[in-house]
Amino acid sequence: MGTTKALIVGVSEYFIDGADNLFFYKNDIIAMQDAFIYGLEVAEKDMIVCGLTNTVTANDLITALKGIERIVQDDDTLLFYFSGHGTTLSEKHYLVLSDRLICTQDIISFLDAISARNKVIFLDCCFAGNFQVDGSAVFDMESTVRDFAGKGYAVFASSNASQVSRLYPNKSISLFTDFLYDAITSKCTIRNGKKNLNDIHKLLFLLLETWNKNNPNCVQFPIYRANIGGTVFFDVKDYKPYLPKKFFYDDEDYCICSVEPLHNGIAKRYAVKVILKKPVSFEQVSLINLQIVERIKLLNIFNSKAQESKWKNKPANLIFAYFGLDYSDIVSGNYICDTTWADDTQDKKWWYRIRKESEAVINGIYFNIHSYYQSLKEYTAEHTANAEEIIQETKSILSEMITLAEYVIAQYNEVLNNERTEEEFVNLVADALSRINELYCKEGDLDFPPEELREWSQLCSNIISGIHDFSLFYGSQHFLQRTEMNRRQCMNLSIKQYYQDLERLKDYETQ
Numbered sequence: 001m002g003t004t005k006a007l008i009v010g011v012s013e014y015f016i017d018g019a020d021n022l023f024f025y026k027n028d029i030i031a032m033q034d035a036f037i038y039g040l041e042v043a044e045k046d047m048i049v050c051g052l053t054n055t056v057t058a059n060d061l062i063t064a065l066k067g068i069e070r071i072v073q074d075d076d077t078l079l080f081y082f083s084g085h086g087t088t089l090s091e092k093h094y095l096v097l098s099d100r101l102i103c104t105q106d107i108i109s110f111l112d113a114i115s116a117r118n119k120v121i122f123l124d125c126c127f128a129g130n131f132q133v134d135g136s137a138v139f140d141m142e143s144t145v146r147d148f149a150g151k152g153y154a155v156f157a158s159s160n161a162s163q164v165s166r167l168y169p170n171k172s173i174s175l176f177t178d179f180l181y182d183a184i185t186s187k188c189t190i191r192n193g194k195k196n197l198n199d200i201h202k203l204l205f206l207l208l209e210t211w212n213k214n215n216p217n218c219v220q221f222p223i224y225r226a227n228i229g230g231t232v233f234f235d236v237k238d239y240k241p242y243l244p245k246k247f248f249y250d251d252e253d254y255c256i257c258s259v260e261p262l263h264n265g266i267a268k269r270y271a272v273k274v275i276l277k278k279p280v281s282f283e284q285v286s287l288i289n290l291q292i293v294e295r296i297k298l299l300n301i302f303n304s305k306a307q308e309s310k311w312k313n314k315p316a317n318l319i320f321a322y323f324g325l326d327y328s329d330i331v332s333g334n335y336i337c338d339t340t341w342a343d344d345t346q347d348k349k350w351w352y353r354i355r356k357e358s359e360a361v362i363n364g365i366y367f368n369i370h371s372y373y374q375s376l377k378e379y380t381a382e383h384t385a386n387a388e389e390i391i392q393e394t395k396s397i398l399s400e401m402i403t404l405a406e407y408v409i410a411q412y413n414e415v416l417n418n419e420r421t422e423e424e425f426v427n428l429v430a431d432a433l434s435r436i437n438e439l440y441c442k443e444g445d446l447d448f449p450p451e452e453l454r455e456w457s458q459l460c461s462n463i464i465s466g467i468h469d470f471s472l473f474y475g476s477q478h479f480l481q482r483t484e485m486n487r488r489q490c491m492n493l494s495i496k497q498y499y500q501d502l503e504r505l506k507d508y509e510t511q
Contacts, residue, residue: 193239
């Protein structure tokens, strides 16, 4: 597990013609030190700061860059922040140091070449959006998601290529840096002890969008471009997940494999997976079911502290049981029947309602009998691939899907950057979305994975399905069925889900 290291540069005093001194920029440096320390848990010893004495020469910056390069490890995250003048000459953007200019693209290339796993660059200067990023991330099917996710670099610019970057009125701090501080330090983006770059990006852009709406005469459009695979996750808080208790019971007639809490605000509920050890009638299953109810209804198994505080030591109100004949039934979710038991506090007329011939109530237990059980079991056995085949076929689809997703997201970011219209974006990604649809259908036609690969295969399917959702918002046949606001909201949520699913597969591969 790498650490996060940072280089912060703020230039306040200049010796070259045409560059006014910016003494308030020292406040930018202090703000970003605090943002990195308190927002991203960067240790002070892992930071190099240039500009507290007001001047930063080109040699000072080069020395600092070489210094940070020496201390960065392969699995680290490197943050680079610059505040000062920026200018464009001959269509190239330059950072203005105290004594001379340095090409921004050269700085980006130097940082990209550093061995850190990922680099995040923040540029707060005029015309900062005049830069390029080398394509979008490409997933090689021979590599793992662990090798891919969170690798690459991202650049945040305070304004587009034709805009100046402003001072926040009455605050003596740069407008962009003030909002960047808020986005990085916000506690609302912490999930399971982590923040991620995508959430920081979205919050930062939301803050600046609000500013622009309220200040139409001094708008500032930020720019974000990246070739990172997925996004970057930062560990910012000690996190101990709430681990549900496990329950297992075995006797000569049946085995309780798992008891899963499904509690909500109005009922304590469990789902029970059961293996029957010998053929029995549904009448006998109902009697076994009643035994199971008595055995588990007073259990205290929860998914969270909130559930525990509400339902501890109270009897279950609803128990849903799923009966199979062997372990493969439990893994594949193929059951001879599922049942529902409800206590007297529940509306039994609703829970026990009969809607079709395969349903019945036996000894006070509602039954849904799966007449397709045996045929599905035989079909699954006939269409289960061997491990090597399913890994190869799934990885082939997954690698191309992820590469396409990264391309679509990179182009979509230009819409968020106000550099491209939605219509231009739809035309640009039409072929990619068409291929995504083809691959989604291809994955759906794959044979079943063997039991030992079910979890891995499901994680891959989640990613593939999430990527396919992009086409539901920006595919040419769906584009006009939604409002612009709805399209963007749905796309942003789908991208967020894609990053989370990618991280889950990464974590699974590193177990």
